[in-house]
Amino acid sequence: MKEHIIVRIVSKFFAPFIQLYALYxxxxxxxxxxxxxxxxxxxxxxxxxxVIAFGLDEGRxxxxxxxxxxxxxxxxxxxxxxxxxxxxxxxxxLEYAExxxxxxxxxxxxxxxxxxxxxxxxVAFVMITIFFETAQNK
Amino acid sequence: xxxxxELPVLIIVIPLIFALIIPLVGRxxxxxPWIISSTITFFCFLISISLxxxxxxxxxxxxxxxxxEPPWGIEYAIDYLNAFVLVVVSFVAFIVSLYSRRSVELEIxxxxxxxxxxxxxxxxxxxxxxxITGDIFNIYVFxxxxxxxxxxxIAMGRKREALVASYNYLILGTIxxxxxxxxxxxxxxxxxxLNIADLQERLPALFHSKMVLVALGFxxxxxxxxxxxxxxxxxxxxxxxxxxxxxxxxxxxxxxxVGVYAMLRIIFGVFRIEFDIHFIPIANILIVxxxxxxxxxxxxxxxxxxxxxxxxxSSVGQIGYxxxxxxxxxxxxxxxxxxxxxxxxxxxxxxxxxxxxxxxKTGIEDISGLRGMGKKMPFTMAAFTIAGLSMMGVxxxxxxxxxxxxxIGALNAEMWYLIPVIITGSLLSAVxxxxxxxxxxxxxxxxxxxxQYTDGGAEITNHKSQYSEAPWSMLGPTMALAALCIxxxxxxxAPLYIAEKAAVMLLQQ
Numbered sequence: 001m002k003e004h005i006i007v008r009i010v011s012k013f014f015a016p017f018i019q020l021y022a023l024y025x026x027x028x029x030x031x032x033x034x035x036x037x038x039x040x041x042x043x044x045x046x047x048x049x050x051v052i053a054f055g056l057d058e059g060r061x062x063x064x065x066x067x068x069x070x071x072x073x074x075x076x077x078x079x080x081x082x083x084x085x086x087x088x089x090x091x092x093x094l095e096y097a098e099x100x101x102x103x104x105x106x107x108x109x110x111x112x113x114x115x116x117x118x119x120x121x122x123v124a125f126v127m128i129t130i131f132f133e134t135a136q137n138k
Numbered sequence: 139x140x141x142x143x144e145l146p147v148l149i150i151v152i153p154l155i156f157a158l159i160i161p162l163v164g165r166x167x168x169x170x171p172w173i174i175s176s177t178i179t180f181f182c183f184l185i186s187i188s189l190x191x192x193x194x195x196x197x198x199x200x201x202x203x204x205x206x207e208p209p210w211g212i213e214y215a216i217d218y219l220n221a222f223v224l225v226v227v228s229f230v231a232f233i234v235s236l237y238s239r240r241s242v243e244l245e246i247x248x249x250x251x252x253x254x255x256x257x258x259x260x261x262x263x264x265x266x267x268x269x270i271t272g273d274i275f276n277i278y279v280f281x282x283x284x285x286x287x288x289x290x291x292i293a294m295g296r297k298r299e300a301l302v303a304s305y306n307y308l309i310l311g312t313i314x315x316x317x318x319x320x321x322x323x324x325x326x327x328x329x330x331x332l333n334i335a336d337l338q339e340r341l342p343a344l345f346h347s348k349m350v351l352v353a354l355g356f357x358x359x360x361x362x363x364x365x366x367x368x369x370x371x372x373x374x375x376x377x378x379x380x381x382x383x384x385x386x387x388x389x390x391x392x393x394x395x396v397g398v399y400a401m402l403r404i405i406f407g408v409f410r411i412e413f414d415i416h417f418i419p420i421a422n423i424l425i426v427x428x429x430x431x432x433x434x435x436x437x438x439x440x441x442x443x444x445x446x447x448x449x450x451x452s453s454v455g456q457i458g459y460x461x462x463x464x465x466x467x468x469x470x471x472x473x474x475x476x477x478x479x480x481x482x483x484x485x486x487x488x489x490x491x492x493x494x495x496x497x498x499k500t501g502i503e504d505i506s507g508l509r510g511m512g513k514k515m516p517f518t519m520a521a522f523t524i525a526g527l528s529m530m531g532v533x534x535x536x537x538x539x540x541x542x543x544x545x546i547g548a549l550n551a552e553m554w555y556l557i558p559v560i561i562t563g564s565l566l567s568a569v570x571x572x573x574x575x576x577x578x579x580x581x582x583x584x585x586x587x588x589x590q591y592t593d594g595g596a597e598i599t600n601h602k603s604q605y606s607e608a609p610w611s612m613l614g615p616t617m618a619l620a621a622l623c624i625x626x627x628x629x630x631x632a633p634l635y636i637a638e639k640a641a642v643m644l645l646q647q
Contacts (some may be wrong), residue, residue: 073158080155083147086204093147095205 011053018046022124029116030109033095036116040123047124048131054137065132075122082114125134142188146201146214148268149185149224153178157259164252171255172239179262180642186228186266189594190221190636208272213271219476219640222633223269223399226480230391230487231262237615238384241494245296245382254294254382261388265396274322275332275606277400281318281364285311288393294380303376310373317360324353325408337408345417350409357404358420365397367461368431371454379448379503383494386446391455391487396477398460402476406464406644424465427505429559431458436566440573445493445503447569449486452529455563456482459557463544471547472641477633478540479486481528481626485536488525488619492518495608495616505574512579515607519578521620526571528623531564535627539565539634 029035038080051059083094091098096111098104141148156178164171192199193216201214216224235258246254268277289311293304327347328331329340344350359370366374374394378386400527405420435455442448460482463475495518496502496511511518528535541560548556607613626633 069161073162076158077155080151080158083151084155087141087144087147092201092205093144093151094201097205 006136008053011049015046015050017085018049019043022046022120025114026120027113030112034121037123039116040120041127043120043124044127044131047128050132051135056132059132063128065129068129068132071121071125072129075118075120075125078118078121079115082111142192143201145185145189145192146199146216146270146486146509147203148411149182149189149228150214150263150270152185153182153259153263153266157256157263160259161252164255168248168251169239171252172235172242174233175238175255175259176235177442178259179228179235182224182228182262182266183232186221186224186249189216190225190332192503193218193221194636208338209331211403212276213272213333213335214270215335216270217640218636218643219402220269222476222636222640223395224266226483227262227265227269227392227396229484231265231388233387233615233619234384234487234491237387237491237612240609240612241384242382244498245384246294250294254291256292257287259389260284261291262392265392267510268396269399272334273332274325274334274337274404277403278315278319278322281400282315282557284393284396284536285315285364286319288389289390291385292377294385295355295380295382297380299376303373303380307373307377310370314360314363315362317356321353321356321360322350324356328353334403334408337518340409341409351418353631354405354409354418358401358424359451361397361401361404362427365394365401365457366454367427367457367459368434368454369427370494371431371435371457374448374454375447378453378490379444379446383490383497386449387487387490387494390449390490391483394453394457395460395483398457398464398479401461402464402644421465424461425553425556428458428462428465429556431455432462432559432563433566436563436570439570440566442570443505445496445505445508445574446490448505449489452480452567452570453486455567456486456529459541459544459560459563462560463540463547464550465604466544466553466556467645468551469638469641469645470550471544472644473637474540474543474545474547475635476637476640477543477630480633480637481536481540484623485525488521488616488623489529491612491616491619492522492525495612498612499606499608505577508574508577510578510581514605516605517613517617518608521616522578523575524620524623526575528627529570530571533627534624536623536630537627539627539630 020065022039024039025034026039027038029039047059047063050062077092082096086095086098087093089100094111096108099107099111101107101110141595144160144492147178156174160171163174189199199216200208202208203212203214206212238258242251242254261284264282264287265281268284271277271280286322289304289308292307293301295303322332325337325341328344328347329337330339331340341350342463363370378390381389432455435451435453435458439448439451439455442451456478460478461474463471466472493503495515496508499515500507525536528537531537531541545560548554548560
């Protein structure tokens with residue numbers, strides 16, 4: 001898409017705004033509509049848009065396979081890890097209220113927040129990986 | 139003490155976490171993925187044993203995820219049936235994982251190995267999740283986890299056909315999952331709850347509703363597809379034949395068993411047996427279908443020339459036995475059916491592991507290529523013989539125990555005409571197993587022309603009687619499963635005790 005300068009400029013310009021919106025959706029997850037999955041998809045879409053405009057090689061330069069593999073696992077590990085912390089803190093699996101973070105209410109809020117972040121990371125990088133895998137003709 | 143209470147969730151979360159850690163640390167050393175997967179599956183096995191002990195001591199375990207009380211929250215509910223299947227799944231997962239190292243080194247590319255173990259662990263997590271959960275929607279979620287990882291595992295096969303087989307399974311598996319989801323949707327619409335224990339209480343009042351009837355229809359078709367009940371078994375032979383050997387072992391030994399478990403749980407646990415008998419004759423339909431599965435599966439197995447494909451068709455027949463025992467709705471038959479989940483996992487696991495050893499050593503997958511293999515790989519072939527005899531249902535092996543109970547159950551249920559079906563199935567399996575055993579040990583007694591139609595033959599005559607046994611890391615687990623086929627054939631008290639309790643529980647609900 002080298003000749004489509006408008007597409008490239010616009011997609012480059014939009015990427016940070018899309019990402020910011022994605023972070024908003026993820027952060028909003030425990031309070032209203034939105035959440036880790038939706039936000040993660042938007043976050044992944046920003047990268048996918050970039051790759052569509054600039055090509056696979058340029059995209060891989062920005063985000064290598066290795067890095068996205070690591071993030072894919074990390075996100076889900078954050079989720080599972082918070083669950084385990086709840087057990088260690090004396091509750092059931094994913095019983096956020098038991099987390100030692102001040103009041104039960106605040107602990108519930110932060111626990112759920114952490115979960116949304118984990119889900120968001122995994123979903124975003126899984127989206128990107130799926131896109132790369134289907135786009136390259138091997 | 140705290141952790142003892144948390145075991146129901148840890149058995150799911152620990153393999154899940156380590157599945158995700160494997161690709162992260164797998165680059166460091168090529169042995170690490172194997173070590174992690176073997177250790178963790180062993181831990182799961184220990185946890186499942188401990189859960190079984192707890193259930194035997196104190197009765198049903200109920201674990202509330204996130205502290206939310208059922209039916210609002212998700213519940214992990216463990217009773218005799220669950221705990222039993224959980225032990226079978228985690229034990230086989232452990233044994234296959236131990237066995238897998240050399241076979242994976244041969245059959246999976248270096249860069250895919252840590253991914254392979256990651257997906258393997260996810261697959262096990264999904265299967266154990268289906269078994270442990272007491273929430274019907276959670277069953278669907280775990281079903282998807284195990285199915286999706288199953289498709290990936292099959293696609294890792296060396297041949298290009300593996301992709302086609304995986305795609306086939308993907309399409310049919312997705313249809314099955316969709317049917318199950320629609321079924322769940324209908325009963326949720328009718329009752330407003332997803333908790334299995336709660337559903338069981340609420341459904342009888344709604345047995346006259348068409349919606350519940352339709353839901354059961356969707357469940358039956360979806361689950362039959364998933365557990366490869368004849369005539370919906372078409373995905374299974376290709377999937378088992380082209381998957382890597384290790385994957386064939388684990389899928390043949392556990393995946394279809396978990397499908398059977400899900401069917402038992404939904405037909406007898408969610409709906410009640412009186413519904414199945416009085417409102418629609420689903421039990422009668424399944425009796426006919428599973429009888430056909432027993433005969434047709436075994437007959438098709440006889441016609442196969444590829445070893446893995448033959449074992450796959452034999453699985454179709456054996457699944458017929460399990461379903462037949464279950465739908466007779468008799469306590470003895472149900473016991474036979476539940477215990478056959480263990481027995482078939484042991485013998486089919488052992489048989490597929492033997493095939494893995496043969497493939498590892500010679501690359502032969504063809505039945506005629508096995509000629510004279512008894513001298514070449516005596517221990518492997520001994521394991522094959524034992525597991526094969528179990529498959530026929532010879533007394534003193536596990537196959538006999540379950541078939542005996544199912545046959546007694548058929549008599550109790552006054553369906554004597556099923557006895558010939560059971561016996562014919564056994565005789566037909568004797569034909570296909572004996573064909574191989576004769577080939578292995580008495581190569582000269584078979585006419586030459588029967589053995590020459592494949593390309594494997596030339597290779598075998600070159601180093602025919604040389605001793606070249608599979609490595610011990612593969613042979614050990616294979617022999618262990620074969621030994622258990624004999625052990626539980628002679629002393630079946632412990633599994634029978636649990637299976638009987640599970641049967642009573644399923645039928646009295």
